[in-house]
Amino acid sequence: MSEENIKRVLGVADYDAYWIGKSLLVRLTARGLLPCFNYTAQLEQRPERVSPPNWNMVFYTPDVCMTALRPFEVSVVMSNVGGASSLRVFDATGENEVKIRHESDREQTTNLQSALEKDQFVVHARVPKGASGHHGCIVVPADMVVSAIYYRAYGPASKADCDAFVAKNCDVSITAGGEIPWPMLTDEQ
Structure with a gap:
């Protein structure tokens, strides 16, 4: 074993x-x-x-x-x-x-259709957060659950605002895969 x-x-x-x-x-x-x-x-x-x-x-x-x-x-x-x-x-x-x-103060959760109707979107970027900014960005409806390899970089905002954020702030370079994307913890952290 x-x-x-x-x-x-x-x-x-x-x-x-x-x-x-x-x-x-x-x-x-x-x-x-x-x-x-x-x-x-x-x-x-x-x-x-x-x-x-x-x-x-x-x-x-x-x-x-x-x-x-x-x-x-x-x-x-x-x-x-x-x-x-x-x-x-x-x-x-x-x-x-x-x-x-x-x-x-809890906000009422909305379903996907109402998020689309309200034009509420967020930008998620891939972990790890790079020194040069965000990378691997995706724009999704505000209430959509995404994998933990992403973090929220911007929003909620309109689809147009999210697309503009991606164009201005997200690096389009591809990073090598195969490794855990999160930083390792040491006993001091």
């Missing part, structure tokens, strides 16, 4: 944070789509002793990819966030500030 070598890498997700009812508890949620069925996603608290705590969006990736997309949703609940108005999550795209909202 062979031992699998599982790598711990920074992943990508869409984040939201909400106060739970009228309590002092906050729920941080990360949602996305893993490119391989046997990958797992997890929010992990960073070692800095700050309030509120900082988090890493981590993917655990074995050597072999079972090719099938898998949606994920992971949440953590924390208390005593010290009156903070936002949380910080570090992922493959860098640092993300996630505003803490009240449950009553």
